[in-house]
Amino acid sequence: MSFPRTNSRKSPLKRKRLRPCHLDYANERLWEHSYLREKCKELNLEEEYRYYQVRLMVSNLTIFYVLFIILAMSFLTIELLYVQHYNAVFFNFVIRVVSTILVLTVLSINFCEKFVSRHRWVMIASSVLSVYLVVLTDIVMISYHFYKNDWPLNTSFDVFTLCMIYMFLPIPSIKGAALLASSVSLIYVAFFMHSLTFNAVYTDRDSFGYDVISTDILHNLGFNMMGIFFRIMNDTMVRASFLDRHQFIMEETWLRHALLQESILLDSILPPQIAKPVQEKIKSKITQSENSPDRFQMGPRTTESFMAIQIHPDVSILYADVVNYTHLTTTLTVGNLVKVLHDLYGRFDIAASNFKVQRIKFLGDCYYCVAGLTTPDPDHAKCCVSLGISMISNIQEVRAERGLDIDMRIGVHSGSLLAGIIGEAKLQFDIWGTLG
Structure with a gap:
């Protein structure tokens, strides 16, 4: 009785493939804000993160300087082109220039990174003072023109001030930014309710009522919620990038230490003039195996003469x-x-x-x-x-x-x-x- 001859060598297509790595994304916590905060505290990196945060806020403050100057110049240009009362334009020009200089001067102390890193309250104090300067300038200007030129009581910097607080000012705490923005919203809502009595736009009884006030309240509430969400997401991304950078530096340090230990061990076994070509040969083999398309396949063993x-x-x-x-x-x-x-x-x-x-x-x-x-x-x-x-x-x-x-x-x-x-x-x- 004869049996059919079987080929003992398996075809490359029938080789056992590597199993895919399954990740449970439902339990992934790497991008959770609470997890990142706990990780920073666990690694004793909270203080280093604060210094890193100060540097980022100072860089954001530079962008704010440019935007704030552009905004002030845009308002002045529009008033010069479309406002016929030059006395009002001159008043606005003086107020805006003085306000811009004061705000930028107050915030300029934050460019002393070492000083504000040691005295965090300086960042908060300068931010609060600059915000209330902008709010005061806005209210003073529209109140002056209401009583002087019978202009409507319409605020101009309410949304900008909230953006300024949440996006640009050096306020390390999310709670601190939310409290400051809430106080600004309360001031503008109170001023808006006060202006309903005098503003000619709302003298109609059909338009006057709680619906207008509630709309303004919801507007400020929604913008504050969006600002808080932005700060949380921004802090999450900054912490994640900070931890990734820390991990990269630690791994690089460990790698250098491992290479040093490897060199010491190899030099204790081989003379340096022999050990160096051995290391280079091993590195070249690793590089060739990484670049090979069959590096994950268990193919026939290949040997190379090395002497x-x-x-x-x-x-x-x-x-x-x-x-x-x-x-x-x-x-x-x-x-x-x-x-x-x-x-x-x-x-x-x-x-x-x-x-x-x-x-x-x-x-x-x-x-x-x-x-x-x-x-x-x-x-x-x-x-x-x-x-x-x-x-x-x-x-x-x-x-x-x-x-x-x-x-x-x-x-x-x-x-x-x-x-x-x-x-x-x-x-x-x-x-x-x-x-x-």
Whole structure:
């Protein structure tokens, strides 16, 4: 009986694909205002956020300066073109110029960022004073023209003042901005109710009543609600961007620290002249894998030959092995034997670092290292001899502390050798040569 031959290799189309990542947007709180406030407090960033907020408000204040000057000039231009009473135009010109200068002067103190950051009340006080200057200017001008020229009592800056409070003035607190805007709305509503008695537009009994007043109240209420919503959304976006920036800086700091730790670890294993090309090779492989369209597919394993070999013509090698190591393996447990070797080789590594000798590796009871490998040193032989003397002292200390019959055989040779990395699946640094 014959069975049909099956192909054991799967088609690329039948490979197992990665499962999509499902997010529950119903429970996502990343853009909630309360969550962002809690996150800032949790990370102890509230004070830093306040400084960041002051900088943004100062930049917004610069935009307000330009808009406020343009608005004042626009009013003056319209009055010059369409108002026939030049005495009234002159009065408006003087009042607007004086008011504009006073408002801009009062708010200019906020450009001293360090000062207002230490004294937050200055921002609030300057904002309140500038707002009431604008409101007072508006009411004084329309009242003057009502009694002097019989003009109707129509306010001009009520909506602008509310926009000014919620969008431009440096008021850090949303509640503070809402209270200031509410007080301005109450002033304008009260003035509007007072003007109904005198304004000729509302002398008709059909037009006079609570419907007109309620319309004005609802107008101010709706605009205040819109302003509060704007401040909440603006604070949410600013906090989110601030936390994102903080996370980016922290991750960059962690990455730099990780790279430094990686470099220190690699330099402790390999000489710097070997470690650098290894790092560059690994980075190039990562870049190639990221740019490959099949980086998420489990395809056949590909290997690349990597070999970094260097010739060192003038170095010294120190080779040491433990005497009575075989006896120790029969008398000590595996755990105690490992502890002894760890203690001994740890002392050797510290001494090798002090004498600028590169440890290559250790195999069981064998320990060997090279001087003049990392950086050329004419005293490489002296360094190895000094290290050997230090190793004798270290093993005497271990023998006395642990009560073991242990000793070292140490040999030092000078000459040339080859050093580098070989291997495919697992890279290995080693040395080769004939020293004599």
